[in-house]
Amino acid sequence: MKTEFFKPATLSEALALLDKYQEKAVIVNGGTDIVIKITQREVNPEAIIYIQGIAELKEIKEVNGDLVLGGAVTYTEVENSSLCKKYDGLIQAVSEIGSPPIRNMATPAGNIANAAPAADCNVMLLALKAEVVLASSGGERSANIQDIFAGPFKTVIKPNELIKEIRIPQLTANTHTSFIKMTRRKAQDIARVSVGVSLTTEGSVCRDIKIALGAINKFPVRAYTLEEAMIGKEVERGVAEIKEIFPPEATPRKSYKRLVTNVIIERAIRKAYRKAAAGGEHVG
Amino acid sequence: MAKNISFYLNGEKIEIQVDEKDLLVDVIRNRIGLKGTKKGCTNGDCGVCTVLLDGEPIRSCITLACMIDGKEIMTIEGLGNAENVHPIQQAFVEEGAIQCGFCTPGMILTTKALLDKKAKPTTGEIKRALSGNFCRCAGYSKILKAVKTASRNLA
Structure with missing residues (x-):
């Protein structure tokens, strides 16, 4: 079967192509996941739509205080962006993905669409309550990142939709974020367990917390039970209390993950809390 | 199907017809004949296929040749040779x-x-x-x- 390669210069051009080819099209962004699937013939598209030429998707900007990552922004661009700096957890998550050459190509939007259960950035975006803006020729819709994933490598993104941008809400005052993953190697490894945390404190009290878990379930999940157990308590007391509670939201298939998950959660909370304790009133 | 692309390889303009699914590493090695770029894991993990795209390292084994249309690529042959060792x-x-x-x-x-x-x-x-x-x-x-x-x- 023949395959055509398109490099649209505008979003509307890309959306028109998606409309035409629907599920017979694949979007190539950084290509680090999808190119392997194309060459291994896991997918046999009639149209390859390469979106790195679309300038309007290459922007990182702040809109009403929210951080907006364009759909074709690479991890290296996130790492180097002054706007992304205050999201410590995001920087920690993206700077450990793959290796520098992978990060030069790979994109947060591509990893959302690929929906690998262990994808680091997806976990952190869940802790940050990110929204995914999906564009199609019919218009735009926005979905919470937690509603995007439908299973391992499955999303609710429709064949004619494209991730236009990722919106990360402005951090409220005294909010600090962190990300920790457990891997076998320091570099270029896939997380066995990963945790993203967004912690809002008032003095030593936890006012709000979001704990996202990756590489444990079929897709990243929030540990709501532990979050509720922490809110309103001294951070130290909360951490001590949740130590022994395995989050019921997590359903690991491998037993070792049961043994390490709580340790990684504790480390991630402490990492965020250390920032808070270091006197960082967050300038949001 | 085939697609005409043009790009700069080690400073020299290349115009070539490639298949839409051709990998950059295969075009460099098998079509252009520069064998300094290696093909290893073909998953983007091992780094032997590294080339510079506009000065930044990328993996030519997980990059389609069509993706680098109009860009500048440097392979090891562009850096130096036996006479001019970098x-x-x-x-x-x-x-x-x-x-x-x-x-x-x-x-x-x-x-x-x-x-x-x-x-x-x-x-x-x-x-x-x-x-x-x-x-x-x-x-x-x-x-x-x-x-x-x-x-x-x-x-």
Whole structure:
């Protein structure tokens, strides 16, 4: 079967192509996941739509205080962006993905669409309550990142939709974020367990917390039970209390993950809390 | 089906017809005939297929040739040759940082991108930059040394 390669210069051009080819099209962004699937013939598209030429998707900007990552922004661009700096957890998550050459190509939007259960950035975006803006020729819709994933490598993104941008809400005052993953190697490894945390404190009290878990379930999940157990308590007391509670939201298939998950959660909370304790009133 | 693309390879303009699904590494090796770029894991993990795209290291084994239309690519052949040995290549030779040599083009190109941005990188920065380049002879300490020597020689 023949395959055509398109490099649209505008979003509307890309959306028109998606409309035409629907599920017979694949979007190539950084290509680090999808190119392997194309060459291994896991997918046999009639149209390859390469979106790195679309300038309007290459922007990182702040809109009403929210951080907006364009759909074709690479991890290296996130790492180097002054706007992304205050999201410590995001920087920690993206700077450990793959290796520098992978990060030069790979994109947060591509990893959302690929929906690998262990994808680091997806976990952190869940802790940050990110929204995914999906564009199609019919218009735009926005979905919470937690509603995007439908299973391992499955999303609710429709064949004619494209991730236009990722919106990360402005951090409220005294909010600090962190990300920790457990891997076998320091570099270029896939997380066995990963945790993203967004912690809002008032003095030593936890006012709000979001704990996202990756590489444990079929897709990243929030540990709501532990979050509720922490809110309103001294951070130290909360951490001590949740130590022994395995989050019921997590359903690991491998037993070792049961043994390490709580340790990684504790480390991630402490990492965020250390920032808070270091006197960082967050300038949001 | 086929698609005409044009790009700069080691400073020279290339116009070539490729298949839409051709990998950049295959076009460089099999069509253009430059064999310095290696094909290893074909998953983007090992780093032997590293080329520079507009000066930044990328993996040519997970990049479609069509994706680099209009861009500038540098392979190891563009850096230096036996007559004109580049200081980074010279440093790798001097420090004995080459064993089987399979990872060497990728190591050297990644080093070039690093030193272009940061003339005097720290050990940590070198390790981080080279973290995606595997040497299965495990000659890492000499490679580290070679990058430092190259950094000194280029200064």
